[in-house]
Amino acid sequence: MKLATSKKEQTRIKERSKKADAKQKNILEMLKSHGAKIYDDLDNGQFPKFSIPSRSVSNIVYDKKLRQYILGTNAAVRSSRNSAQLRSFTQLMWLAFFANRLTHEKKSSTLRDVYYSSQAFAIEFEDQSESDNIIVDLEAVTSKPREDFHIFPEERSSIFGDLTIEYTIPGYEGKTMNLSNHPDGYSIGPSLTTAELVDTSAEIVIAIEKGGLFTRFVEEQVDKKFKSIIINTGGQAPRSTRTLLKRLHEEMKLPVIVLTDGDVYGEHIAMVIKSGSANAAHLRELTVPDAKWVGVWATDIEKYKLPTIPMTESDIKRCYDLQKDPRYQDGIWKKELDVFLKLKRKAELEAFSKYGLTNITDKYLPQKLELAKSL
Amino acid sequence: MKLATSKKEQTRIKERSKKADAKQKNILEMLKSHGAKIYDDLDNGQFPKFSIPSRSVSNIVYDKKLRQYILGTNAAVRSSRNSAQLRSFTQLMWLAFFANRLTHEKKSSTLRDVYYSSQAFAIEFEDQSESDNIIVDLEAVTSKPREDFHIFPEERSSIFGDLTIEYTIPGYEGKTMNLSNHPDGYSIGPSLTTAELVDTSAEIVIAIEKGGLFTRFVEEQVDKKFKSIIINTGGQAPRSTRTLLKRLHEEMKLPVIVLTDGDVYGEHIAMVIKSGSANAAHLRELTVPDAKWVGVWATDIEKYKLPTIPMTESDIKRCYDLQKDPRYQDGIWKKELDVFLKLKRKAELEAFSKYGLTNITDKYLPQKLELAKSL
Structure with a gap:
């Protein structure tokens, strides 16, 4: 960590700080404008209401151009006039107030924090799933991910490689960090x-x-040998990690490849990084449409003669489910799904250890990196 | 990260490097001596064999002086003469060979890697649980944790605070790092x-x-305000994390306090940090006997009027199970267990958010730190 001191750096910091302030201001203004509408309704002697894009299955459609699921045009009005909606209307009002406070004070919180915080205001949530649901409502209303309101998920992912970042959180503004010095990530x-x-x-x-492979990759200096940044997604990539992947792709112009276990869940981990999940159809900021899944493919199982495990009933059911998904209708997505169903077997990333611990970084990875260029 | 350059530092690095080499040498010699016995048996025309401390429940006893579970004196002979033991005997032989190689080459691996690596040598394991079991056998034979043989668990824990470390792994020897500059840990x-x-x-x-609270603690500068190192155990603390806690206590002379959710699983997370788990009774290096559990206690639930959740059937059963554990027979361990059973309710760390997001760091933590001095 170092403090930027040169004049040029000071200017850069000021610009960055301005940008962060602008983002915060944007969010605060958006919340304010929604609040103003409520006041307007009251001033006009009307019951205040929100318009919320519908998140029902019938309103979730696949957008071929955006290459992700999005919400259709159906919207529901949540009105304080309707006594059946009064509860969720009040909850949403309170959440907007609370999100405003978090953003203003630059305090981070979690889904769980929000649930408990509501109790200080005598706002009633049956359980956390009810408050989680209202948080998604606010995301849908504003088209902004909850992270913009300082509501963060619990992360379990990590990063390693030559990337210099500059913090914007209070107490660390202007401090830079290079992420290539702590090998555990x-x-x-x-x-x-x-x-x-x-x-x-x-x-x-x-x-x-997987974390185990992340450690192996760092140990074998994949970051240096292949000029890469390595990210451990810890299973299904959490939302912040997907946002970071998107930013690395867009802001740093880096291609993103995804390596998973050779099974249907692995394939879908890659797909979610690429095109998001249906339950985040109301957001646009969590996809990396150009991300490439390079393995472990079902066809790799035979090609590399990997040790396998039989697929479970639930694996097989999952394959059939994904076959109906519009994103799995062509290319490797369709092909590998078909081969998984034919083989009825799966293989883990660690299976390459059969050929020696470094086989995956010495042989498999270079072949896949080469192949990725043509995908 | 910086490279040590002064003469004094160079000397220090050499000493450290010597120490690390000595540890490695010690492990390699231990493995060699076990191997030599096998050769001796063969030279003497005898069937080679291993003596393995028994890990059966009847041989796991609580040691009041060590304040942890240990293995009793029962040992089983695993002999190549006995055809029923030939399989596990061969597996253990192979594992010792493989551990020797990992240690020699300073390569890290995982339980899963070991399972797949065996296939390169035509050593048969039915599944990973069989190879995991043999790894514990080798730990029991040598009284060394598998981490000493470079077999690491997948970690999900993290650390933050003013602690300077010096790496010993290949490629990073002599490089130092202060762990207080990346606020995500x-x-x-x-x-x-x-x-x-x-x-x-x-x-x-x-x-x-929990990670959410870890983030809160870093954000509220608990490291600076209370001169502390903060560790997120990510639920039940993984073994490497427990080893690190032990080393911080013994080598840096730091007291260790543990904060968990206010439920029986939280209480036991603290207990495992303090005195280990029964299934690691064959090891001595994973306990911090002086560690103190400071909350959330069952008695805190009433004292702080925390929002609660009803205990499940399985929570209640767990309480009754722990009441039979010798470590829960006195002090707060017994008392809090009794109160949990009386209340039949539990509370999470996030429950303090009811009083504001920083209530836990502004009010609760200082009270508990004060109290810890008298525990």
């Missing part, structure tokens, strides 16, 4: 997610499903 | 676990069960 949380991406010598981002 | 993995602990200004270690 840096946790991805609110401060990394909101940091400016300053500089990198990397030419690619490798997202990998 | 540093992942705890093989390189941190094996690093030298060089320096700290902290006066206490706070282990906390």
Whole structure:
């Protein structure tokens, strides 16, 4: 960590700080304008109401151009006039107030925090799933992810590689950090997610499903040998991690490849990084449409003669479910799904250890990196 | 990160490096001596065999002096003469060979890697639970945790605070790192676990069960305000994290306090940090007998009027089970268990958010830190 001191750096920091302030201001104004509408309704002697894009299955459609699920045009009015909606209307009002406060004070919180915080205001939520649901409502109303309101998920993912970031969170503004010095990796949380991406010598981002492989990749210096930033997604990539992947792709112009276990869940981990999940159809900021899934493919199982495990009933059911998903109708997505169903077997990333611990980084990875260029 | 350059530092690095080499040598010699016995048996025309401390329940006893579970004196002979034992005998032989190689080459691996690696040698394991079991056998034979043989668990824990470490892993020897600059925390993995602990200004270690609270504590500068190192255990603390806690206590002379959810599982997370788990009774290096559980206690639920959730059937059963555990026969361990059973309700760390997001760091933590002095 160092403090920027030169004049040029000071100017840069000021610009960044301005940008962060502008983002915060934008969110606060958006919340304010929604609040103003409520006051207007009251001034006009009307029952105040919100218009909320419908998140029902019938209103979730796949957008081929955006390459992700989005919400259709159906919207529901939540009105304080309707006694059946009064409860959720009040909850949403309170949440907007609370989100405003979090954003204003730059305090981070979690879904769970929000649930308990409501009790201080005598706002009633049956349980956390009810408050989680209202948080998604606010996301849908504003089209902004809850992270913009300082409501963060609990992360379990980490990053390693030559990437210099500059923090924007209170107490760390203007401090920079290079993420290539702690080989166990840096946790991805609110401060990394909101940091400016300053500089990198990397030419690619490798997202990998498992911590064990992440450690192996760092140990075998995949970051240096293949000029890469390595990200451990810890299973299904959490939202902040997906946002970070998107930013690395867009702001640093880095291609993103995804390595998962060779099973239907692995394939879908890659798909969610690429095109989001249906239950975040109301957001646009969590996808990396150009991300490439490079393995472990079903066809790799035979090609590399990997040790396998039989697929479970639930694996097989999952395959059939995904076959109906519009995103799995062509290319490797369809092909590999078909082969999984034919083989009825799956293989883990660690299966390459059969050929020696470094086989995956010495042989498999270079082949897949080469192949990724043509995908 | 910086490279040590002064003469004094160079000397220090050499000493550290010598120490790490000595540890490695010690492990390699231990494995060699076990191997030599096998050769001796063969030379003497005898069927080779291993003596393994029994890990059956009847041989797990609580040691009041050590304040942890240990194995009794029963040992079983695993002999190549007995055809029923030939399989596990061969597996253990192979594992010792493989552990020797990992240690020699300073390569890290995982339980899963070991399972798949065996296939390269045509060593048969039915599934990973069989190979995991043999790894515990090797731990029992050598009284060394598998981490010493470079077999690491997948970690999900992280650390933050003014602690300077010096790496010992290949490629990073002599490089130092201060763990107070990345507010999302540093992942705890093989390189941190094996690093030298060089320096700290902290006066206490706070282990906390959840990532959300870890983030809150960093954000509220608990590290600075209370001169502490903060560790997110991510639920039940993984073994490397427990080893790190032990080392911070013994090498840096720091007291360790544990903060968990207010439920029986939280109480036991603290107990496992303090005195280990029965299934690691064959090891001595994973306990912090002086660690103190400071909350959330069952009695805190009433004292702080916390929002609660009803205990489940399984919570209640767990309470009754722990009441039979010798470690829960007195002090707060017994008292809080009794109160949980009386209340039949539990409370999470986030429940303090009812009084504002920073109530837990502004009010609760200082009270508990004060109280810890008298525990």
